[in-house]
Amino acid sequence: MRRLMGEEAEEFFRSYEKERVYGLRYNPLKFESREIFERKLSAAAGWELAPVPWCLEGYYYQPSDQPGKHPWHEAGAYYIQEPSAMSAVELLDAKPGEKILDLCAAPGGKTTQIAGKMQGQGLLVSNECYANRARILAQNVERMGICNAVVLNESTEHLAQGFFAFFDRILVDAPCSGEGMFRKDPKAAREWSLEHVEQCAVRQHEILSHAAEMLRPGGVLVYSTCTFAPQENEECLAWFLKKYPQFSLEKVDLAEQYFSSGGVPAKIQRELGKTYRLWPHKLSGEGHFAARLVKADVCGEKERMVAAGLSGRAKKERKTGNKGEDARRKEALRFFQEFEEQALQLKMEEQGQRYVLFSEQLYLLPEEMPPLDGFKVVRAGLHLGTCKKNRFEPSHALALYLHSRQARQYVELTEGEPLKYLHGETVSCGGQKGWTLVGTAGLPLGWGKAQNGIVKNHYPKGLRICY
Numbered sequence: 001m002r003r004l005m006g007e008e009a010e011e012f013f014r015s016y017e018k019e020r021v022y023g024l025r026y027n028p029l030k031f032e033s034r035e036i037f038e039r040k041l042s043a044a045a046g047w048e049l050a051p052v053p054w055c056l057e058g059y060y061y062q063p064s065d066q067p068g069k070h071p072w073h074e075a076g077a078y079y080i081q082e083p084s085a086m087s088a089v090e091l092l093d094a095k096p097g098e099k100i101l102d103l104c105a106a107p108g109g110k111t112t113q114i115a116g117k118m119q120g121q122g123l124l125v126s127n128e129c130y131a132n133r134a135r136i137l138a139q140n141v142e143r144m145g146i147c148n149a150v151v152l153n154e155s156t157e158h159l160a161q162g163f164f165a166f167f168d169r170i171l172v173d174a175p176c177s178g179e180g181m182f183r184k185d186p187k188a189a190r191e192w193s194l195e196h197v198e199q200c201a202v203r204q205h206e207i208l209s210h211a212a213e214m215l216r217p218g219g220v221l222v223y224s225t226c227t228f229a230p231q232e233n234e235e236c237l238a239w240f241l242k243k244y245p246q247f248s249l250e251k252v253d254l255a256e257q258y259f260s261s262g263g264v265p266a267k268i269q270r271e272l273g274k275t276y277r278l279w280p281h282k283l284s285g286e287g288h289f290a291a292r293l294v295k296a297d298v299c300g301e302k303e304r305m306v307a308a309g310l311s312g313r314a315k316k317e318r319k320t321g322n323k324g325e326d327a328r329r330k331e332a333l334r335f336f337q338e339f340e341e342q343a344l345q346l347k348m349e350e351q352g353q354r355y356v357l358f359s360e361q362l363y364l365l366p367e368e369m370p371p372l373d374g375f376k377v378v379r380a381g382l383h384l385g386t387c388k389k390n391r392f393e394p395s396h397a398l399a400l401y402l403h404s405r406q407a408r409q410y411v412e413l414t415e416g417e418p419l420k421y422l423h424g425e426t427v428s429c430g431g432q433k434g435w436t437l438v439g440t441a442g443l444p445l446g447w448g449k450a451q452n453g454i455v456k457n458h459y460p461k462g463l464r465i466c467y
Contacts, residue, residue, distance in 0.1 A: 001228065004264055008281070015281035020183050023083035023285075024049075024067055025057040028116040029145050030077050030403075030443060037077075044441050045070055052285075054258045055086040057116060060284065071418035074463070075443035076144040076400050081109040082184060084278045084285030087259065088173055088224035089113040091252050091276075091292045096121035098168040099368055103156060103211055106133035108140030110173055115146040123368035124149040125167075127159055131376075138379040145400040147353070148366045151379040156210040162375065163214045165299075169221075170211050174204045176225040176232050180287025183280065201231040205239060212244050218297030221247070224290040233289040234263040234272045246296040249274035255290070258283065329357045332387040336362055339385075339392040343435040345406045348384070356380055360387050396460050399437060399446045407437035411448065411455055414440070421445060421457060424464040429455045 002009040031037040034056065041047065047065045052058030060083060067073055068080055089110050094100055094117040102111045105126040115124055126141065126149050128134040134153040141149050152159065177197045178188035208223065215221055223240075225232050241247060255261065255276045263272030278288040333355055340348060349355075353364040356372075358380065365372075365381040372380060383397040404410045409432045413420075417427050418440040429436065432450035438459075439445045448455035 004228065004230070008279075012279065012281045015279075016183050020286065021083060021284045022061050022063050022080075023052055023086070024059055024061055024078045024080045025055065025086060025113060025116075026059070026078045027076055027112070027144055028057060029120065030075070040441055041072070041077075044072065052083045052086060054254055055083070055090055057113070058083060058086045071422060071440050071445065072443060074143070074422055074465070075439065075445050077443055079109060079112050079140070079144060081113075082286055084180070084283070084288040085109055085226070086113065087255070087276075087278060087288055088171060088222055088290050089117070090254055091224075091290050092169055092171050092220065092222045093252075094118055094169060099123045099166060100125070101163070101167045101170045101211075101214060102126045103159075103170060103172050103207065104128070104174060105151075106130070106137040108137045108144075110171060111137065111149065112140060112144045112146065114171065115141070115144065115149055118148060120147050122148060123366040125152060125163075125369075126150070127152045127154055127156075129153065129155055134378045141379060142383070142397040143400060145397075145402075147364065147382040147401050149379070150366065150369055150372075150377070150381055153376040153378050156207050158375075160210040160213045162370065165214070165216045166370075167214050168216060168219050170215050170219070172207055172211050172221065172223045174200075174207055174223065174225050174232070176200050176204070176227040177229055178226055179228045180226040180278075180280075180289075184286050197227075197229045197231055200227075201229075201236055204232055204236050208236070208240050209243070212240075212247065212295070215295050217246075217295055217299045219295050220250075221293045221295065222290065223293065224288060226286065226288050228277075228287055228289070230264055233277075234275060237272060237275065237291055237293075246298070247293045248296070250292045250294050252276075252292050255292075259290075325357070329355065332357050332360075332362050332392075335387050335390070335392040336384060339394060339435070343394070343408055344402075345408055353381060355384075357387070361385075362387055362392075394435060394447055396446055396463070399444050402437060402444055404437060404439055404442045404444055407444075409434065409436040409450065410444075411436055411438045411450070412440065412442070413438060413445070418445065421448075421459060422463075422465050424457050424459060424461070426457055427455045428453060 026037040049059035094114045096119045105111045106128040111126040128137050131153050138151045177200050182189040251274050259276040259278050261276055275291040280287050353366050356363050356365045362384045363380040383395045385394040411429045421427050429450045436448050436450040437444050438448045447458040
């Protein structure tokens with residue numbers, strides 16, 4: 001680090017004597033504006049938050065606030081995330097209606113941040129190659145009430161075979177040696193080695209190559225790490241730009257304002273002057289690296305043929321199918337629509353998605369998603385619920401997707417009742433009967449079944465907590 005930073009090195013080292021900062025992002029899928037979130041949270045918790053300057057949804061909080069233990073966390077009102085880690089998605093600049101890939105997505109911080117910007121419109125594919133981490137990713141997608149995300153458990157190589165030139169934007173938050181996290185995570189420091197840096201760089205080359213294949217002409221690719229090693233940052237991008245000359249680096253006004261621009265290694269400084277480093281001695285956050293690249297808007301014959309093939313396969317999938325499967329799906333839809341009529345104030349088919357059935361589980365899959373055949377699918381869009389014999393049981397994911405006003409029956413919990421509900425206890429209600437959405441401060445926590453003034457708790461047993 002002394003060779004890398006020169007005269008700034010001692011100031012950099014002194015920053016590690018300071019306490020780390022803590023951050024969270026409010027969920028735009030749950031609140032109409034930042035002001036509404038601040039007003040409601042002030043009434044519910046009284047925390048004193050300070051804004052993260054490079055992220056509109058981001059805040060610093062005091063560790064004594066313990067937001068992970070507040071009922072709002074289980075309601076998906078916010079996601080706890082290190083402030084510097086919010087930078088990459090800001091560079092990505094996701095838009096509603098686009099097709100976006102988060103290639104190395106677990107545990108879900110950046111996926112949930114992207115989803116907030118997409119506002120339920122378009123397709124978000126979130127991939128994680130390790131199965132246990134992919135399950136955690138899916139849980140966070142569920143908790144934040146995201147309807148348009150498909151969670152996959154695939155290698156980047158296999159993914160690239162099915163999504164050639166498909167995505168408008170791709171985020172590669174690459175697995176790295178984690179040098180920027182040493183203050184936050186002492187384990188990362190203990191596991192560090194020069195060999196690990198080299199291994200990470202080789203893996204990053206492979207991941208970036210597959211990402212390049214999946215991005216459409218004119219699309220945006222953001223590459224980020226939480227390390228300082230030039231081999232994994234500027235040198236990795238120098239390799240990538242040489243191999244893929246159709247890509248070029250692009251400056252970002254937000255990053256120019258808050259981050260340190262320019263490559264560090266002198267031999268590639270001029271070539272990589274549009275990359276960004278987040279230094280812990282220059283801002284309130286940990287160490288990160290990020291760069292935004294654009295793919296030339298030139299569509300070759302292969303891109304045109306593949307795009308036509310994906311569209312054709314998707315249409316064919318919707319028109320053909322096994323007669324037995326079609327009958328099961330039709331029956332499942334009938335049960336769901338009966339529930340929908342009785343319990344909801346909206347029609348789910350109006351949401352621009354299509355119904356798919358996996359065994360007894362009914363999902364709403366984004367229309368833009370190509371056939372799922374051959375992929376390891378962890379979550380196929382929004383899980384609506386389970387079609388059991390002659391009835392439909394709504395999922396926890398559906399409860400967290402809905403707003404309180406979208407249910408025909410809603411019970412507002414107060415005075416300690418949210419924690420009782422999250423623990424699995426029954427709560428009182430008025431004259432409701434049947435499926436009832438249960439929540440706090442207008443934020444749904446889950447389902448209950450009301451009868452005789454009592455709501456039977458349907459909060460998932462695996463999520464129940466005791467503070």
